[in-house]
Amino acid sequence: MTDNARLEELRRRVQRDPASISFAALAEEYRRLGQFGDAIDTCRAGLLRHPAYVSARVTLGRALIEVGAYDEASSELEEVLRSAPENLAAIRALADIHGRRGETEHYDVPVDAQPQPPAPSPSVVPAAVPIAVHSSAVTTESESPALVELEAFLGAIERARRDVTFHAAH
DSSP, X not given: OOHHHHHHHHHHHHHHOTTSTHHHHHHHHHHHTTOHHHHHHHHHHHHHHOTTOHHHHHHHHXXXXXXXXXXXXXXXXXXXXXXXXXXXXXXXXXXXXXHHTTOOOOOOOOGGXXXXXXXXXXXXXXXXXXXXXXXXXXXXXXXXXXXXHHHHHHHHHHHHHHHHHHHHHO
16 A cells, blocks of 8 residues: 555544544554644544544654754653553653754663673684773774764753652652
């Protein structure tokens, strides 16, 4: 099915039954096609009837990011995390907001929160790679750009979680 055919089918479904949850799929299709205003309007209208529909709220947040409405997007995504704290799409979108705002300062992520790869057998550990041990992580002396980017991403996720916790407590 082409993008246009899918979009038209979703529009027809929502027109036939305005109370249906198909609005979320229509909004996501609009967002995917770069029609952010239509995605935002569709989500807002549908969320009036289905305010607890988490995936629609994520779509709304992601569309708001694309039009630069970061504060509104943050509010929507924080609402998602209050009801679904492990929602990866919302966490990533909040991290995206921090990145777009240039909030890339490094935050240490506790070792127990970092993904841990399986320990390699001693025969596969290259002897020539110097390893430095820090209190919060293990890294090579010359960190690769990918590692630096991953640390920034994890830091943004941690900051987003702290923001949600702070806002939920107040």
